[in-house]
Amino acid sequence: MIANGNGRIVTTDVLVIGGGEAALRAAIEARRKGANVVMVSKGQIGSSGSSAISDTIHSAILSPEDSPDIFYQDILKGGKRINRPELARALAEDCTARVQELSEFGIELEFERELVTPGHSFPRRCYHKAGLGAHITRRLREYAQEIGIQFHEKTWIVDLLNEHGLADTGPDRLPGSGDRICGALGWANEDWIVFVAGSTILASGGMGRIYAQSDNPIDVSGETIGMAWRHGARLQDMEFVQFYPYRLVSPVNLDLYTKLFSNGAMMRNLQGERFMAGYPRKELETRDVICYQMFKQGKVLLDISQVSDSDLKATSPRLHGLLAKGYAGELEVQPVEHYSIGGISIDQYGKTSVKGLYACGECTGGVHGANRLGGGALTESLVFGARAGFAAAEETVLQTPDFVTKIEQELRHRKPPLFFTEEGKQATAAIRKKVQEIMWNQVGIERSAAGLAEASVQLGQLAAEAEPYLPLLDMVRAAAMVARSALERKESRGAHQVIDFPGERDEWIGNLMIEGEELSFWPLLNYAAPKRNDAQPGNLLP
Ligand SMILES: Cc1cc2nc3c(=O)[nH]c(=O)nc-3n(C[C@H](O)[C@H](O)[C@H](O)COP(=O)(O)OP(=O)(O)OC[C@H]3O[C@@H](n4cnc5c(N)ncnc54)[C@H](O)[C@@H]3O)c2cc1C
Numbered sequence: 001m002i003a004n005g006n007g008r009i010v011t012t013d014v015l016v017i018g019g020g021e022a023a024l025r026a027a028i029e030a031r032r033k034g035a036n037v038v039m040v041s042k043g044q045i046g047s048s049g050s051s052a053i054s055d056t057i058h059s060a061i062l063s064p065e066d067s068p069d070i071f072y073q074d075i076l077k078g079g080k081r082i083n084r085p086e087l088a089r090a091l092a093e094d095c096t097a098r099v100q101e102l103s104e105f106g107i108e109l110e111f112e113r114e115l116v117t118p119g120h121s122f123p124r125r126c127y128h129k130a131g132l133g134a135h136i137t138r139r140l141r142e143y144a145q146e147i148g149i150q151f152h153e154k155t156w157i158v159d160l161l162n163e164h165g166l167a168d169t170g171p172d173r174l175p176g177s178g179d180r181i182c183g184a185l186g187w188a189n190e191d192w193i194v195f196v197a198g199s200t201i202l203a204s205g206g207m208g209r210i211y212a213q214s215d216n217p218i219d220v221s222g223e224t225i226g227m228a229w230r231h232g233a234r235l236q237d238m239e240f241v242q243f244y245p246y247r248l249v250s251p252v253n254l255d256l257y258t259k260l261f262s263n264g265a266m267m268r269n270l271q272g273e274r275f276m277a278g279y280p281r282k283e284l285e286t287r288d289v290i291c292y293q294m295f296k297q298g299k300v301l302l303d304i305s306q307v308s309d310s311d312l313k314a315t316s317p318r319l320h321g322l323l324a325k326g327y328a329g330e331l332e333v334q335p336v337e338h339y340s341i342g343g344i345s346i347d348q349y350g351k352t353s354v355k356g357l358y359a360c361g362e363c364t365g366g367v368h369g370a371n372r373l374g375g376g377a378l379t380e381s382l383v384f385g386a387r388a389g390f391a392a393a394e395e396t397v398l399q400t401p402d403f404v405t406k407i408e409q410e411l412r413h414r415k416p417p418l419f420f421t422e423e424g425k426q427a428t429a430a431i432r433k434k435v436q437e438i439m440w441n442q443v444g445i446e447r448s449a450a451g452l453a454e455a456s457v458q459l460g461q462l463a464a465e466a467e468p469y470l471p472l473l474d475m476v477r478a479a480a481m482v483a484r485s486a487l488e489r490k491e492s493r494g495a496h497q498v499i500d501f502p503g504e505r506d507e508w509i510g511n512l513m514i515e516g517e518e519l520s521f522w523p524l525l526n527y528a529a530p531k532r533n534d535a536q537p538g539n540l541l542p
Pocket residue numbers: 017018019020021022023040041042043044045048049050051052053054055056057058155156157158203204205206215216217219220221223224255338339360361362363374375376377378379381471
């Protein structure tokens with residue numbers, strides 16, 4: 001590390017941005033390949049991001065009748081057939097090995113042999129008895145420390161660094177050039193910290209907090225997706241945002257388990273009707289279907305009259321405790337933003353369209369198409385984390401001492417970012433709130449062409465206001481790209497439901513890609529046909 005009184009420089013082979021499951025798995029794989037690895041996160045590594053507050057449900061193929069091919073077909077069906085086939089294939093084929101090898105890190109998962117999660121053909125649900133994601137990520141953190149991965153916590157990444165150095169960072173940097181990424185620029189302890197790296201992995205989570213109602217933690221706000229775009233990375237499927245139907249919002253905020261509904265829980269509207277009764281799997285339909293039906297009802301109440309006391313205690317101990325204390329009022333459930341389906345476009349090894357930049361986990365797009373199946377996100381983090389870590393370590397390019405000296409000189413003249421000043425905090429809080437309301441009201445579960453057009457204009461204006469406050473600008477732009485892509489897709493598919501264009505339309509089988517100022521549609525036929533990998537399932541690391 002070099003310190004010059006105005007900022008510090010850290011050099012490494014592989015830089016991993018993020019502190020969740022994808023980042024930890026990527027860092028571990030790169031380190032196992034012999035690379036020096038630095039992880040940097042806004043929060044604490046292993047305790048920040050969605051991974052730590054998630055349930056622990058992973059998907060793996062463990063029933064004798066099940067196979068990667070069947071899982072692959074389920075992922076495509078759930079994704080309404082616009083998944084990137086090679087990514088869905090990688091998920092289906094690597095999932096079992098990645099989930100099983102968690103035991104190497106001291107994490108034992110249980111296998112649920114009965115419950116078939118919505119959209120899956122067989123039981124594939126693996127979970128940790130403790131029930132909270134932090135039990136997994138904290139153990140991965142310990143393992144990462146044991147093998148010598150360096151941590152930088154409470155450090156915001158505010159920009160990526162390319163081969164032109166600090167001169168080519170900041171809000172004026174226009175997207176499109178795609179110059180090689182050589183690390184990132186961070187802010188920690190009221191000072192700059194520059195990470196100069198041979199390869200850089202973004203594992204910085206989704207965009208949850210661009211919405212007013214989300215179950216994501218506050219550090220998941222999508223700015224790194226806008227940042228990657230500013231540096232030329234291609235984004236895809238930004239219009240697809242998953243909402244989670246099983247969120248208790250009154251009398252307490254609580255995510256409920258799917259299993260509660262297989263144990264007899266029901267949803268009713270204010271007329272007392274079980275509005276999912278006409279669907280084959282009732283409240284266990286896929287999330288896109290239930291959320292849209294819930295949205296149409298207005299207020300939705302949870303009915304647990306048919307759930308036994310022991311099942312309630314087992315699946316939802318907090319709710320059980322509340323009722324045991326005598327609560328007898330209504331239980332209201334509401335869909336909330338849950339998962340960003342779209343994001344940075346990657347290949348099977350987590351490579352983005354920009355040299356030196358890799359991505360994995362929820363910040364990426366393409367794996368899940370128009371809708372994600374339950375249990376697929378944490379598994380995705382393991383599968384693509386390992387792949388990205390492997391590829392980034394293989395392809396790391398050492399930066400020259402001259403480059404480091406240049407950065408050192410540039411750092412001397414770098415002013416502190418306005419975003420972190422008191423004035424900045426106030427201004428950005430107001431802009432962020434407006435963005436969240438627009439996204440929830442106009443780019444939410446049910447969309448309209450007029451609402452999306454208006455949202456796009458309003459978000460464009462807010463981006464202009466956010467210009468002096470860099471990480472916020474990237475967040476607003478990410479939100480604007482969700483609205484803009486949603487406006488472009490003139491059909492309803494999966495999690496994207498537009499009242500003006502009901503139903504799926506064949507001409508929209510494909511993906512909306514954003515590269516620089518261009519928004520283009522790639523029909524799925526443009527992709528190479530999905531190939532069955534030759535290697536045995538679970539041995540697909542390149
Ligand atoms: C309540 C809840 C329950 C869930 N349950 C499940 C489940 O049971 N099964 C399942 O498959 N999925 C589940 N999910 C989804 C799943 O948790 C996420 O998709 C997954 O954890 C994403 O992992 P990640 O590593 O990509 O990102 P995250 O875990 O979100 O980590 C992102 C990291 O990046 C850091 N970061 C972000 N921006 C910056 C920046 N500018 N500078 C520095 N650091 C930054 C954050 O601090 C954080 O450490 C759930 C999600 C929620 C919210």
